[in-house]
Amino acid sequence: MPPRLEHRILVLNRLWQPVNIVGVLRAMSLLFRGRATAIHADPSGHRVLNAEEWVKFSLEEPPAASEAVRSPCISLRVPRVLLLGAYDRVPRREIRFSRRNVYLRDANTCQYCGRTFRDEELNLDHVVPRDVGGKTNWENIVTACVRCNSRKANRLPEQAGMTLRRVPAKPKWRLVVASSLSADEVEAWKEFLEVTPAGQLPWRN
Numbered sequence: 765m766p767p768r769l770e771h772r773i774l775v776l777n778r779l780w781q782p783v784n785i786v787g788v789l790r791a792m793s794l795l796f797r798g799r800a801t802a803i804h805a806d807p808s809g810h811r812v813l814n815a816e817e818w819v820k821f822s823l824e825e826p827p828a829a830s831e832a833v834r835s836p837c838i839s840l841r842v843p844r845v846l847l848l849g850a851y852d853r854v855p856r857r858e859i860r861f862s863r864r865n866v867y868l869r870d871a872n873t874c875q876y877c878g879r880t881f882r883d884e885e886l887n888l889d890h891v892v893p894r895d896v897g898g899k900t901n902w903e904n905i906v907t908a909c910v911r912c913n914s915r916k917a918n919r920l921p922e923q924a925g926m927t928l929r930r931v932p933a934k935p936k937w938r939l940v941v942a943s944s945l946s947a948d949e950v951e952a953w954k955e956f957l958e959v960t961p962a963g964q965l966p967w968r969n
Contacts, residue, residue: 771831771842774953775800777851782956788833788842795846802843805952812847844952859935863888866905869935875906876916876926887913891921891932902934 773791775784786794794800796815804811804821813821819840822832827841834840859865866888873880875889889908892898895918906928908916916924 771844772949773843774845774949774956776803776845776847776956778848780847780956782953783848783851786846791843791846792833792840794848795843798849800846800848802841803845803847804843805845818843844949845956861900861902861905865935866902867907869902869932870907870930873907873929874909874912875929875932876908876912876921878929879909881909885909889913889916891928893918893920896920903932906932 771788772785773788774782775786775791775794777783791800795802795818798815802813802818804813811821819838822838822841826832826839829839831842832839833842867883867886871880872883872886874886886907886909888905889912890898890900891904891906894900898904912926916926921928
């Protein structure tokens with residue numbers, strides 16, 4: 765697949781809230797069927813363009829090859845953000861509890877010593893041990909390096925003289941999205957996903 769077709773496009777509802785991420789073909793379908801408009805950001809602000817205006821814009825300011833899809837008669841810009849015209853709901857997104865998603869939530873960082881590790885160097889730790897009723901869920905599981913996990917053992921953090929860096933919680937969809945953003949996507953989407961200058965989303969519950 766050509767790299768330009770691998771681009772991801774952020775979709776906003778009509779309240780300018782993120783509701784989905786789609787591929788190029790789906791984005792073009794939404795745009796040319798009139799179900800969405802394209803948002804183009806420049807130093808003067810945001811321009812919201814319908815399909816006809818987007819074609820005109822592509823002709824007036826031809827995109828780089830990596831940012832375009834071609835037809836026999838035009839090189840069309842790939843939008844970075846779409847705005848839906850008749851959708852104001854934010855869909856309920858359940859984030860699956862899994863080892864990988866815990867690692868993403870905690871940024872592969874031990875929640876006791878604060879150091880970052882590769883996946884294979886991390887364990888999942890029950891903050892409240894299972895022996896005393898601790899559950900295996902978002903609110904009781906954190907990433908821990910092997911050394912800290914062994915030190916804590918089957919105790920509460922305070923019993924082991926350890927402190928959590930952050931209270932564990934179920935992450936929002938946008939946090940999981942942020943963990944997989946490329947540098948280009950961070951730049952194009954940061955104001956809609958509330959990405960900080962460091963390229964990370966603030967912790968929001």
